[in-house]
Amino acid sequence: MPRTSLTVDGVRYDEEVEPRLLLVHLLRDRLGRTGTPVGCDTSNCGACTVLLDGVSVKSCSVLAVQADGSDVVTVEGLAEGTEWHPMQRAFHEEHALQCGYCTPGMIMAAIDLLRDDPDPSEEAVRAGLEGNLCRCTGYTNIVRAVRRGAREMSRPDGERETAGPSATPGPGAARQETEGQVRTP
Ligand code: FES
Numbered sequence: 560m561p562r563t564s565l566t567v568d569g570v571r572y573d574e575e576v577e578p579r580l581l582l583v584h585l586l587r588d589r590l591g592r593t594g595t596p597v598g599c600d601t602s603n604c605g606a607c608t609v610l611l612d613g614v615s616v617k618s619c620s621v622l623a624v625q626a627d628g629s630d631v632v633t634v635e636g637l638a639e640g641t642e643w644h645p646m647q648r649a650f651h652e653e654h655a656l657q658c659g660y661c662t663p664g665m666i667m668a669a670i671d672l673l674r675d676d677p678d679p680s681e682e683a684v685r686a687g688l689e690g691n692l693c694r695c696t697g698y699t700n701i702v703r704a705v706r707r708g709a710r711e712m713s714r715p716d717g718e719r720e721t722a723g724p725s726a727t728p729g730p731g732a733a734r735q736e737t738e739g740q741v742r743t744p
Pocket residue numbers: 596597598599600601602603604605606607608617618619620
């Protein structure tokens with residue numbers, strides 16, 4: 560069986576994998592990153608989005624063997640200790656989630672969007688996140704959150720907001736016990 564060596568959230572793994580294994584299943588079922596959900600199995604919803612070498616990808620559309628040698632960041636790798644990532648905090652502050660199922664993918668796609676456009680307009684956010692679907696919120700608060708997160712990320716570390724629960728996982732990092740069940744922070 561082929562092997563894949565990759566770094567996930569700063570931890571190195573070397574795994575024997577079936578050639579057909581999807582990256583999302585490697586992350587969830589073998590490496591315990593259940594904060595990355597599966598929402599559709601048809602590459603449409605974007606819930607499974609992670610950063611692969613800094614670029615957002617739908618991890619249900621990537622084979623685990625294709626991630627060999629890569630650096631993967633999931634929503635669970637964003638916080639620094641007990642300090643949420645600014646984009647997680649922005650989703651919390653703007654109430655940009657209801658069930659939270661889409662939130663990990665939204666946050667990861669938003670972070671990627673800011674690489675090319677650090678201060679996106681509302682239109683740019685909507686266009687940039689068009690591959691990520693939300694069945695609950697109507698998107699308005701998500702757009703606000705992404706723009707707030709962008710402003711925060713452009714500020715020096717010491718000047719960023721620090722409000723918000725500090726000892727709980729940030730929005731989107733909720734652990735899922737089983738498919739479809741989300742335990743909120
Ligand atoms: S589960 Fe990957 S796009 Fe929906």
